[in-house]
Amino acid sequence: MKAKLELNFYKYQGTGNDFILFDNRSNFFPKEDTSLVAFLCDRRFGIGADGLILLENHESSDFKMVYYNSDGNQSTMCGNGGRCIVAFAKNLNIIDSETNFMAVDGIHHASIEGTIVKLQMIDVSDIQSREKYSFLNTGSPHHVQLVSDLDNLEVQLEGAKIRYGIYGKEGSNVNFVSQLNDDTFSIRTYERGVEGETLSCGTGVTAVALAMFQNQKTKSNQIKVVTKGGELRVNFSSKGSVYTNVQLIGDASLVFKGSISC
Numbered sequence: 001m002k003a004k005l006e007l008n009f010y011k012y013q014g015t016g017n018d019f020i021l022f023d024n025r026s027n028f029f030p031k032e033d034t035s036l037v038a039f040l041c042d043r044r045f046g047i048g049a050d051g052l053i054l055l056e057n058h059e060s061s062d063f064k065m066v067y068y069n070s071d072g073n074q075s076t077m078c079g080n081g082g083r084c085i086v087a088f089a090k091n092l093n094i095i096d097s098e099t100n101f102m103a104v105d106g107i108h109h110a111s112i113e114g115t116i117v118k119l120q121m122i123d124v125s126d127i128q129s130r131e132k133y134s135f136l137n138t139g140s141p142h143h144v145q146l147v148s149d150l151d152n153l154e155v156q157l158e159g160a161k162i163r164y165g166i167y168g169k170e171g172s173n174v175n176f177v178s179q180l181n182d183d184t185f186s187i188r189t190y191e192r193g194v195e196g197e198t199l200s201c202g203t204g205v206t207a208v209a210l211a212m213f214q215n216q217k218t219k220s221n222q223i224k225v226v227t228k229g230g231e232l233r234v235n236f237s238s239k240g241s242v243y244t245n246v247q248l249i250g251d252a253s254l255v256f257k258g259s260i261s262c
């Protein structure tokens with residue numbers, strides 16, 4: 001018989017990508033219980049979210065981020081989740097306006113002003129360009145493909161075909177893109193581990209900005225990306241095909257807090 005848990009949680013969203021966050025500095029959370037994570041993320045039977053994030057102590061940085069997709073499994077870096085945990089750490093008075101925190105892909109510097117969080121992403125140096133798409137890793141794996149009619153695309157269907165058809169069990173996130181003007185793109189993303197379209201995907205937005213620059217669709221290194229959940233900006237430096245000082249910038253805020261018995 002599993003012991004009853006009374007869990008105090010915080011619900012955050014970053015441009016519509018939504019997460020359940022726990023202050024797990026006391027290590028109370030049963031981190032191997034994937035069915036609990038999937039239940040909490042369930043939009044009918046649980047709280048509902050695209051993912052779940054634990055904030056934990058870390059010996060040499062302000063805190064550690066542990067990320068789970070809504071399927072219950074721990075996964076690779078989440079850019080929007082990274083922006084939300086910075087807002088969470090600020091609200092917990094763990095940080096002021098700047099921070100360095102540990103995540104699955106290493107240390108991230110970030111700053112927060114109001115609800116706008118600027119998150120440094122990993123350097124990117126391996127963008128694989130094919131005839132119809134690019135593949136790169138911005139902390140999570142991303143397929144990036146320009147399409148003609150983004151608004152009417154069946155993202156669930158077409159995204160799953162690519163996620164399973166090209167990338168197999170390991171999978172990839174799948175981003176469909178249209179160019180609005182020289183420095184602005186619109187995207188829709190099928191997210192691995194959610195196995196569906198999310199309103200935005202931070203590592204996906206970052207991947208689109210870098211792939212569009214690499215493929216000479218833009219000359220700007222300050223890119224605006226329009227998602228269903230709002231606008232994000234990606235700034236970066238480039239030297240040849242190496243991208244550094246990659247900054248993901250946008251809104252992240254608390255929606256509500258609560259407790260759940262399970």
Ligand SMILES: N[C@H](CCC[C@H](N)C(=O)O)C(=O)O
Nearest residue numbers: 075078079080140201202203
């Ligand atoms: N679903 C992604 C992780 C979360 C990415 C997304 N929520 C973001 O904001 O970067 C994966 O398993 O690769």
